[in-house]
Every structure is written in structure tokens, then in C-alpha cells.
Amino acid sequence: ETGCFTYDPGFTSTASCDSALTYIDGDEGVLLHRGYPIGELAEDSSFMEVSYLMLNGELPSKDELDTFTYTISRHTMLHEQLMQFYRGFRRDAHPMAIMCGVVGALSAFYHDSTDIADPEHRRISSHRLIAKMPTIAAAAYKYSVGQPFVYPDNSLSYTGNFLKMTFGVPAEPYEVNPVVERALDRIFILHADHEQNASTSTVRLAGSSGANPFACIAAGIACLWGPAHGGANEAALNMLREIGTPDKIPHYIARAKDKNDPFRLMGFGHRVYKNYDPRATVMQKTVREVFEALKVSDPVFEVALQLEEMALNDPYFIEKKLFPNVDFYSGVILSAIGFPTTMFTALFALARTVGWVAQWNEMISDPGQKIGRPRQLYTGPTQRPYVPVDKR
Ligand code: SDX
DSSP: OOOOOOOOGGGOSOOOOOOSSEEEETTTTEEEETTEEHHHHHHHOOHHHHHHHHHHSSOOOHHHHHHHHHHHHTTOSOOHHHHHHGGGSOTTOOHHHHHHHHHHHGGGTOGGGGOTTSHHHHHHHHHHHHHHHHHHHHHHHHHHHTOOOOOOOTTSOHHHHHHHHHHOOTTSOOOOOHHHHHHHHHHHHHHSOOSSOHHHHHHHHHHTTTOOHHHHHHHHHHHHTSTTTTTHHHHHHHHHHHHOSGGGHHHHHHHHHOTTOOOOOTTBOOSSOSSOOHHHHHHHHHHHHHHHHHTOOOHHHHHHHHHHHHHHTSHHHHHHTOOBOTHHHHHHHHHHHTOOGGGHHHHHHHHHHHHHHHHHHHHHTOTTOOOOOOOOOOOSOOOOOOOOGGGO
């Protein structure tokens, strides 16, 4: 019943771990965090409460949640010298490149993070990472648009504070829209953790050597950036915009099926889900709620709905068991809220930091933990004698 992930030739890597954090049944489209279904958490919980659950194993009491939320809020500021880091980047640097650099640099600012044998150091490093990611992501956005950084406002919720740091400007008062705040908080919940995906496995492997936790999370950010992984939300919206109108959908579906064409339907398919990704179900519902509340629409949503309909009824997609994943609709909502596509994966990284940190803690606090060492299937030449260059 533990989530052991054992050697599978199809995966080319050997990783085996026990974990009590997240359970996925890919055939049934089930996703549980510490036993709680993702649909119920997305509907009734909050990102701070899910963060507590992932780190501590149980849902918090009201007092425990208030204390945890207060503790996180104490770490939302970035060292002022770290804010100087941003000025070293080009204005058009991708936010994920900036986040890789700035999060990795946190290991140069918090020396207690190097002594991870001390549970207290692990705890404060975990809280710092969860607390600072919104500040780091928002600052990356501000820098890219040439606006001044907006400092954290701890009178707001975790997600409300992020919205204000991102979209607020010193010259104007900023009102957090509760519908947007709720929708974004739900999107963070949907992205919090997902078992041993590529970026989480990266964090675990880096952390297994005892490396600094900030550096391990920076490695996870780098891995998540890839278009086959977290970068798919940006690629999916770009694809939907390129399709443009429903009459163009058959052409793109034909391309996705053509083995000679590298094109993939972005936001479709999954290594584990061979059924509908339960996160995509919630995401689609959230699109409708946000559009209705903001009185907005986007023709790209209609394209997405019709693309899903056609693909799910196409024999190729049925046979390959390809369904929409978490990235298929998320970009539609994030774009409606006002984020540029380049920020989509940064938001994924912000939310996934909770899962990475929880998985890192689970691994590093296991007394039997050893350094990860995947093996290989050797396909090179058998042993042979060296030949001097004048004899070759
Ligand atoms: C995330 O691991 C996680 O949990 C990740 C994640 C998380 O929360 O951490 O869930 C987040 O990364 C979601 C996935 C986001 N990526 C995309 O949406 C990019 C588009 N999707 C594909 O690139 C693809 O589906 C992958 C990379 C996600 C999975 O690719 P695999 O491992 O090849 O998938 P598969 O083995 O199930 O594919 C079966 C077949 C293959 O064809 P054959 O080799 O059998 O002929 O389906 C084909 C694939 O080529 N296929 C697709 C397709 N995805 C798979 N064909 C067209 N379009 C697609 N999107």
C-alpha cells in the first residue's frame, strides 16, 4: 500500500521510494494527498491548509492553521541584497530562469540550511521556501515589466499577498478580487504535489546527497521548466491560441497522430494517468467560475472544449488513453486573471514547492535514507584494448 516506484524499463531510471504523501491511481484517475481526494481539497480547503497537511500528515485545527499561516507570513520578505540579484538579469529573462537563480542563491544567505541534520533547521528552511516563492515569482514578473517591486503585505492571505505583489503598484491602492483569490488558491492546491514526477524525483535525488535544500529546490525548478513537464501549461495556451478557431482543430489532431510530426497536443497525455486527470476536471470548472465572475470570455476556451471533445472521441487518443492533464485548462484561467504565459510555469513552481519541500523532508528525515544511485542498462562496446593513435 506504500507508493513504491520500482524499476520499469520504460522509465530508464531506477527509483524506488516509499512515500505517505500522495497516492495516484492512473487507471482510475484518483489523486489523494495524505488520503484526501484532490477534488474535496480543491473545493473545501485552502493552499495554506494543504501545505500544513503535506508537511505534517494531518489537517490542522483552527489554531494550528492560524499559527502555521502566521509562521509562513514571517518569512515572506527577501533579504534586500537578494533583491539586487534581479538587476543582474536581462529584462526579458524568462521568470523560470530568474527563479532558478534566485532560489539557488538562497543557499548563500541562510547558512543554517546547510546543517540539515537539525530538525529545526529543516523546519525553518521549509517555511522559508514556501513563504518566499510568491515574493520571488512576483518580483520576477515586476522586473520583466519594468515596475517597482511590491513588498509583501502580511495582512493579506498567502494568495492575496501574491496577487498584490504581482499586480499592485505603489501609485494605486490594490483590492484583492476574492473570486480571483479563491480560483488562484485552488490552482495552487491542484499543483501542490504529484508523487514522484520528474521534478520531485530531481529534488529527492539532489537532496539524497545532503545538498542544501534551497539548491535542491532550484534543481526541481530547472526540471519543471521543460515543456514535457511544467512548461506544458505555457505551451498548451500557445497551442490553443495558434489553433485559433474550432475549424482548425482537425488539422492539429491529425498532426498529433502523425508519428513523423514531433507535434504533441500540449496539456494532453500523462506518464501515469490513463484516465482523466482529476485536476483537469476541477480546472475546467474553475474556468467557468472565473469567466462568469469576471464577466470575461476567451474564444480559446471554446477551442479547448471542442479540442477535448474531438480528441476524446478519436480512436487514436482512445487507444493511447490520452486525456487532458492539469496543464490543459490552467493557462486559460491564468491568462484571464492577467498573467503572461511566461509566468504560468513560475506559478506551477510556486505551488509545487510545497510538494517538493514535503517530499524532501520525508526523504531526509528517514534514518535509513541513502544517497540515490540510479543504475543503467549498458549498451556500449564490450571491453577492448587501447590502440595508439599512430596505429588507428
Ligand atoms: C505534467 O509526472 C507528473 O506527474 C507530471 C505532472 C505533475 O503534476 O508533476 O502531472 C505535470 O508534467 C503533466 C504533463 C504535461 N505535459 C504535456 O502536456 C506535454 C504533452 N504531453 C506529452 O508530451 C506526453 O503525454 C507526456 C510527456 C506527458 C507523456 O509522454 P509519454 O510518456 O510518451 O506518454 P505515453 O507513454 O502515455 O504515450 C503513449 C503514446 C505514445 O505513442 P506510442 O509511442 O505509443 O506510439 O501516446 C503518444 C506517445 O507518443 N502521446 C501523445 C501525446 N502524449 C503521448 N500523442 C499526441 N499528443 C500527446 N500529447
